[in-house]
Amino acid sequence: MSETPRDPRDGDGTGAPPAAGADRPADDRPVRASVVREAPPAGADADEYQWHTGLNRPTGVPDAVEFVDVHKAFGRNKILRGLNMGLPEGKISMILGPSGTGKSVCIKHMVGLLYPDEGDVLVHGASVPNMTDDELFEMRKKFGVLFQDGALFGSMNLIDNVAFPLRQHTDKSEEEILDIVRRRLGEVGLGHSEDKMPNELSGGMRKRAGFARALVLDPDIVLFDEPDSGLDPVRTALLCELIQEIHEENGGCYTVITHDIMSARRVAEYISVLWKGRIVESGPAEELFNSENAFVRQFLSGESQGPLGME
Numbered sequence: 001m002s003e004t005p006r007d008p009r010d011g012d013g014t015g016a017p018p019a020a021g022a023d024r025p026a027d028d029r030p031v032r033a034s035v036v037r038e039a040p041p042a043g044a045d046a047d048e049y050q051w052h053t054g055l056n057r058p059t060g061v062p063d064a065v066e067f068v069d070v071h072k073a074f075g076r077n078k079i080l081r082g083l084n085m086g087l088p089e090g091k092i093s094m095i096l097g098p099s100g101t102g103k104s105v106c107i108k109h110m111v112g113l114l115y116p117d118e119g120d121v122l123v124h125g126a127s128v129p130n131m132t133d134d135e136l137f138e139m140r141k142k143f144g145v146l147f148q149d150g151a152l153f154g155s156m157n158l159i160d161n162v163a164f165p166l167r168q169h170t171d172k173s174e175e176e177i178l179d180i181v182r183r184r185l186g187e188v189g190l191g192h193s194e195d196k197m198p199n200e201l202s203g204g205m206r207k208r209a210g211f212a213r214a215l216v217l218d219p220d221i222v223l224f225d226e227p228d229s230g231l232d233p234v235r236t237a238l239l240c241e242l243i244q245e246i247h248e249e250n251g252g253c254y255t256v257i258t259h260d261i262m263s264a265r266r267v268a269e270y271i272s273v274l275w276k277g278r279i280v281e282s283g284p285a286e287e288l289f290n291s292e293n294a295f296v297r298q299f300l301s302g303e304s305q306g307p308l309g310m311e
């Protein structure tokens with residue numbers, strides 16, 4: 001299938017109206033109960049996958065998002081090569097992996113901006129590639145997305161930026177909207193900056209404003225694409241704390257893509273390590289940080305020695 005942003009309205013990363021939750025099969029989705037080892041894909045060089053144990057450790061909760069044997073290529077460039085990955089409900093998950101390995105491509109599959117060539121992507125049990133335009137529109141209401149730079153509209157002040165999804169996608173009164181916007185801006189520490197324009201803000205403030213906007217419609221699933229990029233270590237630590245605090249308050253499936261292992265140590269409850277289009281290992285964070293897999297150990301400790309080179 002091809003890359004098809006079928007609903008340009010939702011390409012703005014602002015999410016959409018609050019999910020009713022009524023269509024979600026809450027308790028009848030499968031819970032991963034055992035460790036699954038994957039065989040190398042047919043025709044693959046066995047060496048290429050020697051570090052891929054495919055260990056998929058159980059979490060005891062259903063997955064909000066599942067990738068089932070997903071393949072995706074751009075021309076001859078094969079990016080996802082039989083990806084099986086679950087993102088558990090109610091937890092902060094991190095997708096970690098070397099640059100160019102397909103992490104952002106995964107996010108685009110979740111919201112239906114890219115479609116798999118083979119395999120399936122399920123959100124709350126429903127197949128994204130098989131959704132009609134209307135179903136896709138509804139499904140996207142479950143998501144809030146925080147892009148790297150916050151993706152704010154340069155011509156709007158913070159209040160209008162954060163209010164935008166509410167004005168676009170709900171029938172709420174202006175009074176209700178301003179109430180919600182001020183609450184969300186306050187939560188991310190920007191209560192005093194509501195009249196500022198994006199170009200008056202630091203990178204960290206823009207990210208916090210993007211976070212407020214991603215949350216404004218109470219999404220079930222929040223995606224963060226490298227929220228820590230361009231931030232100094234202290235601001236990264238503060239942003240991590242904020243993600244944790246807001247998750248504690250709101251719940252939901254939070255998925256963070258990052259290169260920053262310190263961030264992973266701070267906030268990850270569940271980690272999936274992606275390399276060469278497949279999962280090397282995934283599981284509860286403390287188990288991954290104690291993994292015996294040489295690739296996982298090297299990647300999570302940021303060491304130069306190990307299976308991962310500069311290639």
Ligand SMILES: Nc1ncnc2c1ncn2[C@@H]1O[C@H](COP(=O)(O)OP(=O)(O)OP(=O)(O)O)[C@@H](O)[C@H]1O
Pocket residue numbers: 003074077079097098099100101102103104105106
């Ligand atoms: N629309 C597209 N058309 C062609 N190639 C693409 C497209 N989107 C992504 N790619 C390619 O897919 C590969 C994976 O890209 P992706 O952005 O998902 O990597 P990533 O793991 O998020 O990397 P990084 O950590 O550096 O951000 C790259 O080689 C990229 O060039």
